[in-house]
Amino acid sequence: MPDCTFSMPSSDKDAVIECGSYEGGTCYYHDSAGTIHLKVKTTKPCSVSTDEDEYYQGDTVAISYKNAPPNSTLYIGAYPSGIPGKSWTVSGTGGKVYTIPDDATTGTWQVSLYDTDCSRTEYITVLASKSPTELTCNNPNKSATVGDTVDLEVKLEDKATGAGIDGKWIDFYKLVDSTEVYTGSCTTDSNGKCSITYTCSVEETATIKAKFRGDDDYKASECTFT
Incomplete structure (x- = not known):
């Protein structure tokens, strides 16, 4: 008896073959006329x-x-x-x-x-959901001459209660051609406040973002100095 091959259509590549009968290691049976019938059911696993x-x-x-x-x-x-x-x-x-x-x-x-x-x-x-926060940039519109330094102060509050949040890390980034360049960081005090010092090294209009990235208890928030 020649060998025979059973192949699955490419669209059924995830299908599995379930044997309805097992005889001699192959899923088939003989009828009274000697015809071999394959007992195959194809199913795709859900x-x-x-x-x-x-x-x-x-x-x-x-x-x-x-x-x-x-x-x-x-x-x-x-x-x-x-x-x-x-x-x-x-x-x-x-x-x-x-x-x-x-x-x-x-x-x-x-x-x-x-x-x-x-x-x-x-x-x-x-x-449990995180508490929403609000990060405020103090005096966000600042000006200075080349060589001067300015203090960039922020305050992080629990948005629901208005209370300052202590001990949270705040990152500052300067926007350069839409790319955020790290400028500094600080940790909030018991009033939710902290600051960094920024030096104006060139004549420019600088945009600096302050970001609280959130943690297990609080959601992220940010503000912008221009």
């Missing part, structure tokens, strides 16, 4: 994924799904309570977005795609 592993309250989750059987359920929600949460009816390949409520339960959340022929679950972590 999958679900998210764009990140960790999110903060208020963040948006981008969910991607692939090879979902018709009328599958796509679901995201706090684990194991499911509250809050949301579900969609989906088929094939695509994506959905979900914005985590500002007061959502923190901890482990699940993202699932399921149907009779498909069951996939991924887990994400939802963290």
